[in-house]
Amino acid sequence: MNKESFKPIEVLHTLATYPFFGALKAVETDLRLGQQWDELKIHMLKMYSEKERPLLSGIPKTGLLQKKLQYVFPVLLQETISIKTLTAIFDSMKKQNLLLVQDERGLSGKESYIYLGIVCSDSTVVYYKVTDGLMKPRQNDEN
Amino acid sequence: MSKVHEIYKAPLPFSLAPPLPPIIPTNPITWIPYIYYYLFSRTPKQIPVQCSVDVGTLSCLVTDKESIKRLWTSGFFGKGNLSRSEPTWHVRTKRSLGLLGFDEDLVAEEITARRRLQRKRFKAQRAYREQCARQRQLCIERGEEVPDYLKEDAELPKELTEPLSSSLSAQNPSEVTFVPELEHLQLTFPEAFFLSSLGTLVVNGTDNFSSTPLLHVFAELTAKSPGFITEIWNEFPGTSFSQLDPSNYIRPDNTFLVELAAYYYFRQQGWVVKGGTKFSVDYLLYKRGPVFSHAELAILLLPCIGDYQKQNLKWHELHCLNRTIGQVKKTLVLCYVQCPAPEKFKDLWQRQKNMDPWEWSKLILSNYSIQCVTLRRWVPDRNRD
Numbered sequence: 001m002n003k004e005s006f007k008p009i010e011v012l013h014t015l016a017t018y019p020f021f022g023a024l025k026a027v028e029t030d031l032r033l034g035q036q037w038d039e040l041k042i043h044m045l046k047m048y049s050e051k052e053r054p055l056l057s058g059i060p061k062t063g064l065l066q067k068k069l070q071y072v073f074p075v076l077l078q079e080t081i082s083i084k085t086l087t088a089i090f091d092s093m094k095k096q097n098l099l100l101v102q103d104e105r106g107l108s109g110k111e112s113y114i115y116l117g118i119v120c121s122d123s124t125v126v127y128y129k130v131t132d133g134l135m136k137p138r139q140n141d142e143n
Numbered sequence: 144m145s146k147v148h149e150i151y152k153a154p155l156p157f158s159l160a161p162p163l164p165p166i167i168p169t170n171p172i173t174w175i176p177y178i179y180y181y182l183f184s185r186t187p188k189q190i191p192v193q194c195s196v197d198v199g200t201l202s203c204l205v206t207d208k209e210s211i212k213r214l215w216t217s218g219f220f221g222k223g224n225l226s227r228s229e230p231t232w233h234v235r236t237k238r239s240l241g242l243l244g245f246d247e248d249l250v251a252e253e254i255t256a257r258r259r260l261q262r263k264r265f266k267a268q269r270a271y272r273e274q275c276a277r278q279r280q281l282c283i284e285r286g287e288e289v290p291d292y293l294k295e296d297a298e299l300p301k302e303l304t305e306p307l308s309s310s311l312s313a314q315n316p317s318e319v320t321f322v323p324e325l326e327h328l329q330l331t332f333p334e335a336f337f338l339s340s341l342g343t344l345v346v347n348g349t350d351n352f353s354s355t356p357l358l359h360v361f362a363e364l365t366a367k368s369p370g371f372i373t374e375i376w377n378e379f380p381g382t383s384f385s386q387l388d389p390s391n392y393i394r395p396d397n398t399f400l401v402e403l404a405a406y407y408y409f410r411q412q413g414w415v416v417k418g419g420t421k422f423s424v425d426y427l428l429y430k431r432g433p434v435f436s437h438a439e440l441a442i443l444l445l446p447c448i449g450d451y452q453k454q455n456l457k458w459h460e461l462h463c464l465n466r467t468i469g470q471v472k473k474t475l476v477l478c479y480v481q482c483p484a485p486e487k488f489k490d491l492w493q494r495q496k497n498m499d500p501w502e503w504s505k506l507i508l509s510n511y512s513i514q515c516v517t518l519r520r521w522v523p524d525r526n527r528d
Contacts, residue, residue, distance in 0.1 A: 001317070121200055122221075122222050124222070124421065
């Protein structure tokens with residue numbers, strides 16, 4: 001953590017009039033100050049023909065996520081997340097040549113994953129991992 | 144333990160009587176303030192707390208430290224946006240940067256983290272000792288002499304005995320010396336409306352706040368939120384919000400109104416109502432507060448208009464939810480919120496112009512009724528009752 005972490009990232013205020021700004025701001029604040037992630041960046045995804053939506057990327061502090069680049073897609077609790085939305089996220093990421101994070105438990109080893117940052121009105125942010133494909137079953141001796 | 148009872152004494156941030164001087168039964172002069180207030184009692188004027196609306200997350204934000212403390216300690220209202228419940232981000236960040244001592248004024252999250260580390264350490268030590276015991280047994284079976292490091296009273300390796308403070312040590316590579324107050328208390332719309340109706344909260348925000356009743360403002364903001372917008376776009380394609388009359392898109396089962404009806408219902412009975420997203424339900428009910436005990440009930444809201452229910456659960460969804468709630472030792476309660484019929488609702492909504500805002504809000508709310516059903520899994524051959 002450094003002095004820069006106490007301010008939101010530069011790009012954020014340019015999206016203030018944007019419809020999903022509330023969710024984006026809540027997730028950005030939680031990742032930067034609560035989870036203490038570094039190098040946060042916003043990528044705008046062109047989701048098929050619909051309007052654009054932001055995607056956050058950053059590097060977590062030490063812990064289970066091992067200081068690798070991770071992606072978080074902010075979402076409001078009252079939204080319905082359809083398969084169309086999820087595939088749009090992954091397809092837009094591939095189209096815009098974003099560096100994909102591979103899931104080591106994926107069936108073919110080439111599946112990528114993102115986290116959904118679900119924002120509730122009481123300020124809880126719940127994170128869910130979404131992998132675009134099948135995962136191998138967990139071994140019993142894994143934590 | 145009694146300290147907790149002292150701090151969280153007040154059930155609501157509402158003072159019923161002004162503080163009176165101590166009474167001495169033998170001195171009649173000390174009786175006078177009590178007699179006066181008994182004969183001429185008047186509820187004291189409440190000093191309201193200020194908050195501002197955050198349209199993006201459908202919530203109200205409180206930033207003043209004293210106000211936050213007051214709202215939290217009298218009724219557990221709101222949640223710190225960077226903490227699990229009470230706003231504690233400032234203290235935790237200062238400690239992680241080494242600006243606060245290791246054991247000074249520990250907060251809830253830190254106590255939990257330390258307890259977990261201690262348990263992990265204990266399990267690691269136990270696993271090591273069991274492994275030693277197994278190897279000792281093998282040695283005895285092979286007829287070898289047991290080496291010193293495997294003996295029962297041998298010392299544990301260094302990693303298992305070094306103090307826990309080293310794994311929680313502060314790290315401040317950039318030498319930060321000052322941490323600003325960046326956390327606020329976030330109130331949901333039902334909480335903000337409830338506090339406002341008690342006179343304890345003043346909501347500042349977007350235009351037309353003074354003229355429009357708060358119930359209307361919150362219902363409108365909820366209906367216009369990006370999560371719900373697609374429903375309205377499907378029904379009124381091509382129109383913009385400024386063209387539509389609010390009564391067209393504020394439905395009887397508007398999420399805010401349904402949540403408010405349930406919130407009021409449970410709060411009136413003395414429950415402390417908090418959000419239940421982490422357990423995939425709408426509300427969690429605490430008997431006295433999160434500080435005293437875990438939540439007993441998990442509430443799922445099911446709005447109905449007449450006989451019609453917008454959202455119903457399939458058997459496997461209900462079963463899955465019940466198992467999840469049972470696993471965390473809570474009881475699942477299905478809360479059916481009966482909303483007024485669309486025509487009646489439209490009529491009630493129009494009356495806004497002729498009525499006092501709070502009287503009108505009371506009228507709207509009085510048309511919502513609640514029915515609760517508790518679910519518990521029962522196995523015939525296990526439970527004898």
